Amino acid sequence: MINLEAVKLRTLANKPTLYKNLTIAPKTLNSIIDMGYEEYNHKLYIVNLAVENLLPPSEEAVKVDFSMIELLMEADSDSLVAYLSAISFFIDEEIGLSPDMESLVIGKEKFSFEEVDVITNIIKIQNCVVSKDDDNFNPLNENAKKLREKMLARQRKLRQLKEDDNGDNSLSFLDLISVLCSNANGINLLNVFDLNFFQFNDQFNRMKLLDEYEVNIQALLHGADSKNIKLKHWISKGE
Known part of the structure; x- marks a missing residue:
């Protein structure tokens, strides 16, 4: 084990x-x-x-x-x-x-x-492979179980995004690297290739959380209905 x-x-x-x-x-x-x-x-x-x-x-x-x-x-x-x-x-x-x-x-x-x-x-x-039995996580309560299920769902969604190259609008590995370099603090084309795949995946996830948070905050400030926005702070448990 x-x-x-x-x-x-x-x-x-x-x-x-x-x-x-x-x-x-x-x-x-x-x-x-x-x-x-x-x-x-x-x-x-x-x-x-x-x-x-x-x-x-x-x-x-x-x-x-x-x-x-x-x-x-x-x-x-x-x-x-x-x-x-x-x-x-x-x-x-x-x-x-x-x-x-x-x-x-x-x-x-x-x-x-x-x-x-x-x-x-x-x-x-x-290498961020997610499977149905990817770990021995044993939730202490129902809330922990639901949180874990949401985390795994996001991991699978991101991995599907990275691997799906059949659609016209899909992002290639090159695109994902370029996106991260353009948005992540301290990561650029001179050092991104020194990251391992787990680090790359982690920082890409964190960048997405930060971006979604900022977009949702701006939407709320401009009068969007808070009931239609799930505001998740970027300082939250990683995936």
């Missing part, structure tokens, strides 16, 4: 997360651009795959007791290579099967197939 908030805090500070003897550093925008944004998204998609995604519909409800690695080993070698290659990109380490085919060798250390799930979860947190 990983500490979700600890991983987030370290990533926000642009520090790596340590798991056993493995150092998992967040990817910067520079490294993403060097890889290619489409290829980055493709590898992130592969890392985010779950066993349930690859099972036939009739077996989705069946509780599985095998790992993604074991499933891919039974499938085909190309899929396994693609999965390991995607993980390797995010952890900057060579990765392969052990000689006995019962564990993975990352660098010089062995990891069980189950431990790979911990590694991929860290990668997903660092």
Whole structure:
């Protein structure tokens, strides 16, 4: 089990997360651009795959007791290579099967197939992947539960905005970077590419909150009906 908030805090500070003897550093925008944004998204998609995604519909409800690695080993070698290659990109380490085919060798250390799930979860947190079971958050009351649901909904909406490139009016990754540089305090084209993706996502969210707050304040000052405006202060819990 990983500490979700600890991983987030370290990533926000642009520090790596340590798991056993493995150092998992967040990817910067520079490294993403060097890889290619489409290829980055493709590898992130592969890392985010779950066993349930690859099972036939009739077996989705069946509780599985095998790992993604074991499933891919039974499938085909190309899929396994693609999965390991995607993980390797995010952890900057060579990765392969052990000689006995019962564990993975990352660098010089062995990891069980189950431990790979911990590694991929860290990668997903660092790269703002939101899933239905993205953490072990246990709300203390109904209000906390509703707040958490709203936070996750905003995260999914923002990620959909960033990934949706089919519409005529959609924003590309280039557009999002340019927007942030034009509006965020202290972030410009000379330093934005040193941000990791988590930092970029966090600052983009905060910029949106500030912009929405200012727009709503101006609307109220000009006589807009307060019942139609949800005023959320930008100094609020981050996403």
